[in-house]
Amino acid sequence: MSGLFQRLLGRLPIGWLQLTHNPMRFAAALTGVAFANVLVFVQLGIMNSMGTAVLRPYTFFKADVMISATDANGLTDGGNVARQWLLQALADPDVTGGTGLFIGTVPWDRAEADIGFTTFGIDPARTDFVADGIAGDLALLEVQDAALMDRLARGLTREEAAAIRPQSPRAFETQGRTLTAYSTFAGGGGFGGDGYMIVSDQTFLSLFPARNSAAPDHILLRLRTGADSATVVARLKGLISDETLRIRSYADAGQEELTFQQTRRPTGIIFGFGVLIGVLVGLVIVYQVLSTDVADHLREYATFKAMGYGPSFFLGIVLEEALILGTLGFLPGFAIGATILTVMGKVTTLPLAMTPSMAAIVFAGTVAFSALSGAIATRRLAAADPADLF
Amino acid sequence: MDTAPIVTIRALNHWFGDGAARKQALFDINLRLEPGSFTALVGPSGSGKTTLLTLIGCLRMVQDGSLRLLGQELHGASGAQLVAMRRRLGFIFQAHNLHESLTAGQNVMMGAQVDGGVRHDRATLAAHHLLGLVGLAGRVDYLPANLSGGQKQRVAVARALVGNPDLLLADEPTAALDRNSASDVVDLLRRIGSARGMTTLLVTHDTRILDRADRILTLEDGRIVGEEDRQGKG
Incomplete structure (x- = not known):
């Protein structure tokens, strides 16, 4: 040495x-x-x-622009957005489509340990708004009370998760209803919930009767290929008369939430x-x-x-x-x-x-x-x- | 052989402190050290011996008068020039001041490598040669903690000499040693010094050294008050 x-x-x-x-x-x-x-x-x-x-839940969906309530510092945070703004946004020539995204927490009370699922409700016909790994299973959600479950959720054993398939679904009771998981996707526990679940917007509304189909948590927009999201965001801000709404590109929304969590929480x-x-x-x-x-x-x-x-x-x-x-x-x-x-x-x-x-x-x-x-x-x-x- | 003096001092004065506390330590010193000479500097403590030694050793700035060392005027020399001049000198202190983490051989190498650019194997060779000359060939890999006081001072002598200095400055090099070790060290300094044509200036009270000096200078209250030329008597 x-x-x-x-x-x-x-x-x-x-x-x-x-x-x-x-x-x-x-x-x-x-x-x-x-x-x-x-x-x-x-x-x-x-x-x-x-x-x-x-950033993980952002990867479940595909969108270019997201419209959220003014107090929505994150995906699972803040108030609702009126569905009418979705119709307004669709008037923009570069916006090719849009859908509402509902978010709530669904508990699964189990003997071992309760699992708290951060649950997304989305129109099961809009496969273009979900990630490729999930899009193939989205049709399963056309059935009422059907769900896609996070196979990496905290509290769910790997064997249990692997057993969940369309031919061998797993049913469980929650919110006074029986949900049935037909398939799984890869999520994972975070600092908030234990894992994630995706259901149809109809199922979501029956799980949360107080929620209204006309007021999702966020509005997701897809843009024409090649359109600049910053330009469209600027235009949308002029188009939508409710100036308190947060309109930003989907990527910015994720980064803003990250910055918020790291510097304000x-x-x-x-x-x-x-x-x-x-x-x-x-x-x-x-x-x-x-x-x-x-x-x-x-x-x-x-x-x-x-x-x-x-x-x-x-x-x-x-x-x-x-x-x-x-x-x-x-x-x-x-x-x-x-x-x-x-x-x-x-x-x-x-x-x-x-x-x-x-x-x-x-x-x-x-x-x-x-x-x-x-x-x-x-x-x-x-x-x-x-x-x-x- | 070059006969220009190694050291020429003219009208040298030196002060310590500032303002009212300013105190003169050296008064009108005039001195020449000829090549190859072995000079002892004596005097009571506080007489200015050490101050003179540190001025010649480029360890203090010259304030007043002229001090030419190896042909260069030190009055007004920059800090970097003083550092460069010091590399041509050898120092032996009252304490051995060896580095406890370095072996005897490595301590001597520090003296050989100060110029930089000296190749490692040459420096090693020089260090081993010098340790052989001071009778410590078998102790090259010993740490200072495993050497006796006399041995440590002999390592310090080897370290001072390994760079072939033009001038060796020593401050009471035998003060911490017993009779036999002190005698060994004086022998070494005299023998190696004359073999290499080295000039030596040392501060001492040790009669064993005084007996063997060419010249004895006596300093009192900052002035040279006596000079005894003993050339040929040693």
Whole structure:
């Protein structure tokens, strides 16, 4: 190891030799860096999974523009939109079609654990408004009280989910009715519900008698191929006289909800803050280790100064130490972080996973912040005055 | 052989502190060190010996007067110039000041590599050679913690000499050593120094060193008050 550094640095690897001279302190420093890394990985993992979880229901549907109520910060949030605006929107030459989307929560009370399904009601004839994986099964919903169930829902075993097929449907009671799941699709538990379910708009209205067919939660629009959604959105805003409505492209709607969840909701803020704390903890640990190390070697450094070594030599030593701490601390941090995320993902069924980009960002951040700590720690070097050695 | 003086000092004054606390440490110092000479600097503590040594060693800025070292005027020299000049000097301190994390061989190599560009294998070779000269060939891979006080100071001597300095500056190099170790170190300095034509200036109270010096300068209250030329007596 020492020989390798020697080659890389073109000088004695003093940083490495200094760090390894005191193995206990070295181990403690690496543990600290690894701990900070784990902290950041877990927080980032949760933040990322929030992104995946928030955007997932958007992938069930295909639309170009979405019209929502003014207080609808997300898909499952806010009031209704009058169906009359759908007819208005259809007057635009670029709008080729539209449909209403109903959203409600349907509980399935089970002996083991209740499952809360975020349930979408949509016209089963509009296969062009659902994702390809779901479109093939949409005709099944023509039957009253039929449902498509999320096979990755929290609380539903994989065996149970696999058994749900058109020839062997699964019926269950809810809201005083009997729903029958004829097929499944891939969703997954999120921060809100345990999973998703899709029913016809007619079934939805009988599950929720208080809801009105003339007032869906959102209106989805498809545009002519090649039409620019931003232009159409601008036109629709002029066309629709209710100025309080939120009219935006479908992609923007997803991103707006993500931003809202991450910056305006407690969960997002807490985990964003967690990342910051992790970075600060790492910064402080590395700075503490390096500045103590500089303070412990002031006499040696003063001697080197007297011998004619310049400032860049000392900066080199401290940066060498910072990079060693950052790199060697990252490896266990990565391993532990990945393990924790996998286990947490299994337990919560949240889409928690270590991604290559996360690993790359955290590694680059660790090395950069270690180097920054090192650069700050070299300020103490000024105290090493070789004239004091005599 | 070049006979220009290694050090020429004219009318050198030096002060410490500012304003009312300003105190003059050196008064009108005039001094020449000839190539290959072995000069001892003596005087009571606070007489300015160490100040003079650090000025010649490029560790302090010259404030007043002229100090020419190896042909270069130090008065008005920049910090970077002083650092560059220091690479042509060898330093031995009262304490060994070895780096505890480096082996004896690595500590000596730090002296060889200060110029940069010195190839690793050459530096290793030079370090091993010097450790051999100071009688520590078998201790190359020992950490300072596993060496005796005398051995550590001999490693420090090897470190100071490995770069073939033109001028060796030493501050009480034997003060922390027992009689035998001190004697060894003085022998080494004298023997290697004269073999290499090196100029040596050391601050000492040690009579064993004074006995073997070419010249003894006495400093008192910041002034040179005595000069004894002993050339040929050592």
